[in-house]
Amino acid sequence: MLQDVQAAPDVRGIPLDEVGIEGLRYPVLISNGQGDKRETVATANMSVSLDPGVKGAHLSRFIEVLHSWREQLGAASAVGIADDLRERMGSTRARVHMAFPYFLERSAPVTGAPAFVEYNCAVSAVSAREGSSLTLQVVVPVTSVCPCSKAISDRGAHNQRGWITIDVRPADHPTDLWFDELIAIAEAAGSSPVYALLKRPDERHVTMAGYDNPVFVEDMVRNVAQALANSNRIGAYRIRAVNDESIHNHAAFAELAWTSAAGSV
Template sequence: MLEDVQAAPDTRGVALDEVGIEGLRYPVLVADGQGAKRETVATAAMSVALGPEVKGAHLSRFIEVLHGSREQLTAATAVGLADDLRHYMGSSSARVHLAFPYFLEREAPVTRFRAYIEYTCAVTAYSSAAGTQLTLSAEVPVTSVCPCSKAISDRGAHNQRGHITIEVKPSDHLTDLWFDELIDIAEGAASSPVYALLKRPDERYVTMAAYDNPVFVEDMVRNVCLILAAYDRITAYRVRAVNDESIHNHAAYAAVSWTSPNGAQ
């Protein structure tokens, strides 16, 4: 039998908060808002707490657990993945973070031509004897037209592409809240969504619609917050908007965080 060095006792008396792997790219099937599955490649970070008496973690087990859950990633299965990892590793807590490109087919506003847009999404699940926690995040590309530029200019207004990132903690892992809904909220908070495919009638429509709906980064964050404030399915959120300014050599951003008075962990 081969010697298991990692299972040997450690005598230094130092517990470790996290031991694990990161930077692992792995194929997964992610559920979408329509009940289908989307193939993507996740970048995974997985860890467990290590007691002071344990020398090391068996890193191969992280891959075993991830591979066993890769074919249906949902809120519930992400939490189940963290639970399975904690129990398999015999640890007091486990954390799983999976970030991946998430593609949705979008329709041009006039011609109705369809093409895919990429969004950067992530799910984080944490498991301990005290319970589980889940975090969902979506980074959404948007267009914004500057209200100040529009107000002071005889012709036109400067506009730019930016990103709105919404991070939420659902109240439980059986939530029906998913990335599609967060993406819709972000796109509705900006001057216009971003499209992969626009014909000339679409471009004309998008340009004028965005001009009629100018917003600062502050406006976009507040617009998202007003929608999330009506949700009883979340216990905390963070919203951040960033504009890559088209007439400045810097970016502009705004951000806000909120936690339920009941206390989200």
């Protein structure tokens, strides 16, 4: 029988907060808001706490757990992965973080031409003996038109690509809150959504729609906060908007965090 060094006792009496793997790229099937599954590649970080008398963690078990859940990544299963990991490792706490490109099919606003838009998303789950928690993150590209530039200019207004990041901790588990809803909230908060495919009539529409709806980064954060405040399914959130300014040599940003008594993001 091969010797299991990691299972040997450790006599230094020092517990470790986290031991695990990070930067693992792995194919998974992820559910979207319509109940369909779509293939993507996640970058996974997985860890467990280590008791003071345990020498090391069995790293192969991290991969085994991830592989067994690879075809059902969703809000409920993310917590299930962390629970499974904690139980298999015999730890008091386990954490799973997976970041991945998330694709939604979008139709151009006038012609209806379909194409996929990529959003950077992440799901984090923590499992502990006292309970579990889940955090969702979306990073959504938008177009923003400057209200000040529009007000002071004889013609036109400067516009740029903006990025809205929303981190949300659902109030309850399980939850039906998922990326699609957060993406829609972020896109509505900017001057206009960003599309992968636009024909000339679509480009005309998007240009004028953005011009008619100018927003600062402050406006975008407040618009998102206002939308999130209407949901009792959210226990905490953090919102950050960044504009890659087109006429300045710096970026502009605004940020807001809110938490209920239940916890924070």
